[in-house]
Amino acid sequence: MRDVTEPALNPDLPATPQRPTVELQPGLDHAVITSIGPDQPGVSATFFRVLAANGVQLLDVEQALFRGRISLAAFVGIDAVSKDALQQELSEELASFGQVVSVETGSGAPTGSRGRSTHTVVLLGDPVTAQHLHQVGQTLANFGANIDRIRGIADYPITGLELFITVADPTPGAANSLRAALAEVAHAQNVDIAIERAGLARRSKRLVCFDCDSTLITGEVIEMLARHAGREREVADVTERAMRGELDFAQSLHERVRALAGLDATVIEEVAQAVELTPGARTTLRTLNKMGYRTAVVSGGFTQVLDAFVGDLEVDYVRANTLEIEDGKLTGRVVGEVVDRAAKARLLEEFARDSHLRMDQTVAVGDGANDIDMISAAGLGIAFNAKPALKEHADASVNHPFLDEVLYMLGIPREDIDQAERMTGETQRLF
Incomplete structure (x- = not known):
């Protein structure tokens, strides 16, 4: 199958664009702080109030809601000595919201910049089952592609999921073998699967x-x-x-x-x-x-x-x-x-x-x-x-x-x- 949606890449640019890395302030270590629990007003405000009060350097944030639960994560720079005190204060302040807090520093905290997904995969079925996701996920893994995130895109008249993925080789045409493999999964599992390059190439359809x-x-x-x-x-x-x-x-x-x-x-x-x-x-x-x-x-x-x-x-x-x-x-x-x-x-x-x-x-x-x-x-x-x-x-x-x-x-x-x-x-x- 062809891959006409993939535009030519500038050879002077990196194959998978990354967000610029913010320099860590002197004396701080990288850490990932997460808070997970029931969603309600005030969770995010309290989370960041405690971070600000403790002089935490904010490098990246991601928040997601799912079926009434919130998952809030921050990639930060902190004073490693104060890690335990920060975690205790966050846990105490967020306890009334039913949140579970964790703080990972040093080797446990990833330091690479978050890259942009190279492709999207849309999976549609009536219904979409765990087996369908297993087959798609395994096929992606077989080709060295990583699933960055998944979101629901439709609940009727059929179920739809949108997967944002990063392929091992993002150069034009390199995803053709993966396309063919996903087409085989679609036929065998009686679902519909579409894969397309992410970013402006997809959004520019008019x-x-x-x-x-x-x-x-x-x-x-x-x-x-x-x-x-x-x-x-x-x-x-x-x-x-x-x-x-x-x-x-x-x-x-x-x-x-x-x-x-x-x-x-x-x-x-x-x-x-x-x-x-x-x-x-x-x-x-x-x-x-x-x-x-x-x-x-x-x-x-x-x-x-x-x-x-x-x-x-x-x-x-x-x-x-x-x-x-x-x-x-x-x-x-x-x-x-x-x-x-x-x-x-x-x-x-x-x-x-x-x-x-x-x-x-x-x-x-x-x-x-x-x-x-x-x-x-x-x-x-x-x-x-x-x-x-x-x-x-x-x-x-x-x-x-x-x-x-x-x-x-x-x-x-x-x-x-x-x-x-x-x-x-x-x-x-x-x-």
């Missing part, structure tokens, strides 16, 4: 382009039209072969559209009204729009159907094929250039240029072989309930029927999505 049929919506529009002509099975067979990559998409499209010849054009409106959005589609588009992302839909389907519902989703760019209509009937032909595999990639590049974005700032989501070029061209390619032909080219695969997973893979937590919904009055926990 354009998300979706395929339509079986991605943004649950069905195939051309098969819905064919049902009215009594030729659904015939058309579905051709669609399936095209999605597997066994047929040229343009040829298969013309063959399937010929089966629609003679249908009354009013059928298009009936089909448009019957279209069902994929669970999570509306929330996903709404969230991306709120965050200032550009969004696009590129489809091998038909503009006459897309126009009936895409406008309501406030999509910035829409491209699809156009059915020819004469005297109120479908002719069995399409008008203009066919939106095929090559056209999808070309249109993604066009949208990026129009939005003044680089290609590494784009995301593409699709399900079939005709999405391969678009998926390969994007900075992040996501296969959504896809055929094997597409999965081989994607950076990540979604195998659960929820489009929300795209947001989680971008590092957007469920709680932020729901908070935005509450602020704007949208229905809560709506997929």
